[in-house]
Each structure stands twice: as C-alpha cells, then as structure tokens.
Amino acid sequence: MSLALPPAAGAVAAAAPGRPSASLTLPPLGNLDAYISAVNRIPLLSAEEERDCAQRWRLHQDLEAAGRLVMSHLRLVVAISRQYLGYGLPHADLIQEGNIGLMKAVKRFDPAQGVRLVSYAVHWIKAEIHEFILKNWRMVKVATTKAQRKLFFNLRALKRGLKADAGDEDAGRGRLSEAEIDIVARELDVRREDVIEMETRLSGTDVALDPQPGDDGEELSGPIAYLADYRHEPTAVLEARERERLSSEGIEHALAQLDSRSRHIVTARWLQVNDDGSGGATLQELADAYGVSAERIRQIEAAALKKLRQALEAYA
Template identity: 85%
Template sequence: MAATSVALTPTSSAAVAALPAWSSTSLTLPPLGHLDAYISAVNRIPMLSAEEERECARRWQREHDLEAAGKLVLSHLRLVVAISRQYLGYGLPQADLIQEGNVGLMKAVKRFDPEQGVRLVSYAVHWIKAEIHEFILRNWRMVKIATTKAQRKLFFNLRALKRGLKADASDEDAVRERLSEAEIEAVARELNVRREDVIEMETRMAGSDVVLDPLPSDDGEEVHAPIAYLADQRTEPTAVLEARERERLSSEGIEHALAQLDERSRRIVTARWLQVNDDGTGGATLHELAAEFGVSAERIRQIEAAALKKLRKALEAYA
C-alpha cells in the first residue's frame, strides 16, 4: 500500500490537515490542473472486499494503523468523485467539491465502526455530502443563504424541485425564476414545510450579490455604488472633526470675532444675523436699525458690510 501514489485531494493539502495522523501515509498531490488524471487514477484503485474493509477498519480503530486507514480512504475516493458530480450545477469547480468531499470521507473513516454491520460506502455518504453542502453554502453567495439545519435542507431540496418544475430552463435560470402560487403550495406539501418558508428561501435564492464598492466606468466618471449611501458618515473621523470645528467656531469663534468690532457695528450685526423675533422670523430690518441710530438705511447697510468683512477676517485668524 505504501507504494500507491495517488492524490488525496486534487488541489491542496487542506484535506490531509483534517486528520493529521494520516500525514505520514505515502500520498502525493498532483498539480491543480490535472483533474482528469486524478479521476482516472482513483478509478483504477481497486475496491476492498467486505472482509478486507472490516480488517482495515479494525486495525485503524484498535492500533491506529495508518496504512489501514489509507487503504480505506484510497479505495473510496471514487465515491467522492461520483457524489461531487451531483453538485456541478452550483457553478463551483469540481476540484473544490472533490476536495471538500475527501475531507468528509476522512472524517467518516475516522469514526467508522466496523462492528455495526454497515459498509463504509453507506456510512461515508453522509459525511461526504455534509462537507460538500457546507462548502456550497459558504461559497455560493458572498452572504450565507442558509444558516439553520432546516434552512440548509430546504435550500437543497427546493433547488432540486425547481429544476424539475422548470425543466426547460438552465440550472441557474430555474433557480432564479419565481414559482407560481400553485407551485409554492405544491412544494410546501412535498417538503412538509410552511409556504412562508418556501417563499423566504426562494427570495434568497433568486437574489444576487451586489457590489458595494464603486466600479470604474469607461468614461472616467464617478460611479455611485451602494457603499455611498449605506455608510454612516456621522461617525467618519473627518466628519466628526469638521463638526467639532464648526461647533467651536460657531460659539467661541463668533464671540471672539464680535469682540473685535465697535459697539455700533456689533449691535447691527447681532440684530441682523444673530437675533430671532418672537414670531420666529429673522432679525431687525435695515429701516428699523436706521431709525434706532438716526441714519439712513443705506448707511446701516454699509456699516453691516464692513462689519461682516472684519468678522470673516477675525474668524479666519481664530481658526
């Protein structure tokens, strides 16, 4: 068995790491692009008889015999390849599906009890599919589409049923095409779930990933993406500092600038811009201030303009 040189996974050593005790077995990892060669190689590995399988399982269980465990894994790699073909419609590379399935196979071998009277092939199917299911749910969408056990089961069952109902459409189109009310009721009865659960899962499956960051446009113009209006600018550091600076200038700064004016100019600016009448309207008019100081409205306007100019310079110096 030590002379057998077959890859445990078609991609990386991640699957080997799932069971560190097997790392000493003689398993080589071919280049990523040789998936056909990998499948051809595992199909040439002979299957174990029932007696050989039990003997290897006992040696692994009782003595932690690495060569026995390796035989169990290698003889069932073709099973992983066969199961992975059932999940090619999800748009994920078969090599990745096989790798995850191999992780499940090793977990099955680690826990397999030969005294239960069940063949490893029957026991391993659950572990292989579980790992592939988890991989699909992690990678089919950027946002995980199913989290609970019930949602995961509904996801795979609903997808299979929709492909059957939409036989004239491609796999992806069948998933995105909405079910009619009658079809929803039929699916709910078939899967023994609430129609509300079917509608919710169908909505999740029909959705697509949205790019949050803006993508560059061909004409060089800025493209507005969801990140532009989803981000809360109130807590952005620059915005916080600007708000604090405005608050400081509106209180201490204005008070400091007003102190630089003479009494009449200060009174005119305060009455015109910083006071509010009892009815909520703006400050005093030019004519009201002209009557108060005994000059023309034009003269009040000139004083106001000069005072505002001084205020701006004083605020700039204060800032």
C-alpha cells in the same frame, strides 16, 4: 487549482496481497481529468478487506489501513461531487472538500455496525460539500438554520418539478404560487415563511459595495457611495465639534470685539428672527432707527463682518 490525494493516502506502504502497491501511492495531480482517471484505477476493497482495514485502524491506529480505506473510496467522492456542479463552484474544490468528509468518515467508521464504508461515508462527504457550498456560493451566507439548509439544497429541484407538472415552459424560473408554496412546505416539513424567504434569497444576486469598472473602463458608482454614514467618522466628528464651538463661543468672542452700534447691526441683521419667521431687520429699518441712510448702515455692516471674520480666524 492543484488537486492532491488526501494526506492519509500517503501513509500507504503496501497494497493488498496480489495487487501492486503503485496503485495506492499516487503523486499529486495538477490536472482534474488526470486525477479522476487515476482514482478510478484504484482497486476497490472486498468486504473482508474493508473490515480488516477498519479493525486495524480502530484497534491499532494503523495509518496504512486507514490510507487503503480512503484511497479505495476516492471515486465515490468524485461521483458525489458531480451532483453539485450546478452551484457554479470549481469541481476540484468540491472534490477536495468531499475528500475531507471521506477522511472524517474513515476516522469514525465502525465495521461492527454491519454496514459498508460506502454507505456510511456518503453522509460525511455530502456534509462537507454542503458546508463548502453554503460558505462560498455567495458573499453573504444564505442558509444557517436546518430548515434553510434543507430548502437551499432542495427548493430549486422541487420548483422545477412543480412548474414542469403544470406545463410551464419556463420551468423553475417563475415565482411559486401560493398553492405551490404549500406543497413545498409540506414536502420538506418547513414553514411557508421559510419557503418564501429562501425563494427570495435564491432569486437575488450579490452586489459589490465598492465601485466597479464599467464596460468602457470608467468606474461606476457603487452602493457604498450612498450607504456609507460619515457622521461618526473621526474627522467629521472633530469638524462638527469645531463648528459648534465656533458657532457659540467663537461668535460670542468675536462680537465682543465690535463697538455697540456695529454689534447691534450685525445681531439685528443676521442673528435675530422676526416673529413671523422671516429674516432679521432690513437696512432701511436700521437706518430709520439710527437716523442715517441705508447705505451708511450697509457700510457699517460690511466693516463689522470683516472684523468678525478676523476675530473668528484668530480664535480658531
């Protein structure tokens, strides 16, 4: 990923007296190591210079002054972003998000409060990095409430500390005991239920719904195969309606095309159920009723079913 300095820094036209302006007007950098090396060479502002730049920005919207404030604190963003490398996100992305937080801090910084910008900006830098991590750590956001955010960024560290104190060689990986859950909840001022839920979320992994290629190149089945509900898919709905229409109106229409004997045989054999729940009449039962052989009933049935299929196809 290409790393560039914040836009506000590009507005800097001159450096502080006695300092070369080139140190504040750096080109975009595509290499992370080169970027970090460059921002570490940018001179820091003294308390007086920082206060002067902040007042010029607040009173006159001086972009040059804002640029100097931003540029002189880029190394702070790099330092803070290193604390979040354990979440598996690119360092360059963390720095870029932290730079956004730094610019927000400069925009709101009031030197009259009696604090240095470095102290004020830490909150804004961390806030932007936190939001970026929460949005990108997993496909599904794992923390939305204040308590969940607090647990997300502190639970693993506390867990490792508790396991280490207990002499657990596999510190941080095992589940928290009931007593440890109480300790974490008390330490972070959250509910026990929140601790249990967050531990479960952090121990889980993302599962792709769609089929994924296996090691041998063949596509493996994914959850979408058994989670998808096709009952309300438009084509399935239309097919169901058509089957329902054919099973009621269509069959009634087709039966009307048969003579009375054929209609009775088909109805008795396929559309009626005995009192005990068994199937319809047998060939021999119908043969006895009509005084013919069972083979003759079978022939009549076969001819009637053929006519029914033809009538249903015409009706459909």
